[in-house]
Amino acid sequence: xxxxxxxGSAGIDPALTLDDLAALSVEQPVVFVHGANAVLDEWMRRFxxxxxxxxxxxxxxxxxxxxxxxxxxxxxxxxLVNKRLVEALQARGVNxxxxxxxxxxxxxxxRKETIRAIENGKPKVLRGDYAGSINEIDPTLLRLLLEHGYxxxxxxxxxxxxxxxxxVDGDKLALQLALALQANAxxxxxxxxxxxxxxxxxxxxxxxxVVDDPESVARAMEAAQGRMKKKVEAGCRAxxxxxxxxVFADARVEHPIRRALAGEGTRLVAxxxxxxxx
Numbered sequence: 001x002x003x004x005x006x007x008g009s010a011g012i013d014p015a016l017t018l019d020d021l022a023a024l025s026v027e028q029p030v031v032f033v034h035g036a037n038a039v040l041d042e043w044m045r046r047f048x049x050x051x052x053x054x055x056x057x058x059x060x061x062x063x064x065x066x067x068x069x070x071x072x073x074x075x076x077x078x079x080l081v082n083k084r085l086v087e088a089l090q091a092r093g094v095n096x097x098x099x100x101x102x103x104x105x106x107x108x109x110x111r112k113e114t115i116r117a118i119e120n121g122k123p124k125v126l127r128g129d130y131a132g133s134i135n136e137i138d139p140t141l142l143r144l145l146l147e148h149g150y151x152x153x154x155x156x157x158x159x160x161x162x163x164x165x166x167x168v169d170g171d172k173l174a175l176q177l178a179l180a181l182q183a184n185a186x187x188x189x190x191x192x193x194x195x196x197x198x199x200x201x202x203x204x205x206x207x208x209x210v211v212d213d214p215e216s217v218a219r220a221m222e223a224a225q226g227r228m229k230k231k232v233e234a235g236c237r238a239x240x241x242x243x244x245x246x247v248f249a250d251a252r253v254e255h256p257i258r259r260a261l262a263g264e265g266t267r268l269v270a271x272x273x274x275x276x277x278x
Contacts, residue, residue, distance in 0.1 A: 001029050001183040004257055005174035007190035008035030012251045014085060017189060020257040021151070022092035029146045031181065032089075032096075032153045033174040036081040037063075043076050044069065054117035054126065060233075061226045062131060064117075065167040070130045070157070073167060074100075077155045086153050096151045100158075101134075101173055102165055104141030107158035109134045111166050132166030134158055134173060137180040171234040178243050186243050187260045188231055189251035194266030195232065197223045209268045211236040235268045 002024060006017050014034075024030055041051045049072070052064040065073065082098040089096035101107035111132040117124055145152050156173060157165040171188055178186040197204040206223060209232065210216040217236060224232045231248060238246045249256060249265030259265075 001031075001181050002257075003031050003033065003174050003178040003181070003183045003186045005033040005171055005186070005188045006035070006251055007188070008037040008039065008081070008170070009191045010038040011191045012189075014251075015088065016254060017251055017256055018085070018088050018092060020255050022089065022094050024257060025094055025151050028184075030151055031142060031146070031177055031183075032085075032151060033170060033177065034081065034085060034153065034155050035170040036077045036155065039081055040073055040076045043080075044072055047072065054115070054119055054124075056117060060229045062169070062230075063167060064115075064126060065130045066128050067130065070165055070167065073157060074165060077157070082153060082155050089151065089153065094151050095149060096153050097145055098153045098155075099141070100155055100165075101168065102157055102159035105136075105138050105159055106141060106154065107134045107168065107173055107176065108136040108138070108161060109158060109166070109168070111160040111162065111164055130157075130164065130166055132158065132160055132168055134168050134176050137176045139177070139180040142177070142181065169230050169234070171231045175234040175238045175243075178238055179241050183243060185245040185247070185261060186235075186238050187257055188235065188246075188248050189256050189260070190228075190231070190248070191250075191252060192228075193250045193264075194248045195220060195223060195228065199225055206266055209236065209266060210271060211239045211268055212270050239268045239270055 054064050055061050078100045086096045086098040109132050115126050142152050156168050158168045160166045193205050195206045209220045220232050235246045246268040247260040247265045249260035
């Protein structure tokens with residue numbers, strides 16, 4: 001079982017990932033998780049609404065999702081981007097099915113109606129946010145699809161305990177799905193070669209994060225900028241919870257998934273597994 005998460009940042013051509021997915025899905029079951037941040041930003045501006053990002057006290061960056069933003073998120077994530085990816089996989093001979101994490105109650109959790117954030121250097125309490133976290137995964141629908149030869153294409157939002165659509169982090173969604181489905185590998189693809197010590201220097205790639213070494217994790221979190229902090233956090237949790245192979249890798253290269261599985265990018269490992277698959 002392989003879980004692949006494709007980030008939604010600018011500068012990513014999904015065709016490279018989809019080509020790899022089409023080939024790999026013949027060999028093993030695959031669940032594909034995707035984001036759509038850059039497209040959502042574009043469509044928000046088309047509607048005259050500037051995207052609003054907020055930062056937590058720990059430095060993590062997230063989108064402030066009011067009711068209007070959630071409407072646009074559903075249109076872009078669940079509609080435009082999800083269905084275009086399904087269309088492209090179908091064109092490659094893959095019988096893909098597009099879903100959000102609220103379909104079939106795949107992912108559920110509490111809505112954070114009030115959040116504390118730092119905006120323009122000032123602490124604020126924000127209300128009316130439709131963001132949340134994932135506390136429960138029900139893989140029943142995904143297993144049903146996989147057992148019948150479909151490739152699920154999953155995207156946020158998830159479902160709150162009050163039946164509302166909530167914005168959840170796509171990397172954490174991929175992590176929770178990997179755990180629930182007992183995946184052998186989780187590959188998180190983005191518009192960088194992996195985790196960089198210097199964001200402006202592709203040669204500064206950090207090739208390994210040892211998740212049970214506090215110093216290694218601290219260095220990784222210090223190097224991570226913006227949303228990359230959530231990727232590091234999710235990846236560390238995945239390895240600590242027993243996912244054998246977790247990799248951050250570049251979506252902009254040929255065969256990005258195969259190359260990640262072969263050792264490119266940033267590998268996340270535990271001390272007990274170092275050298276086992278060398």
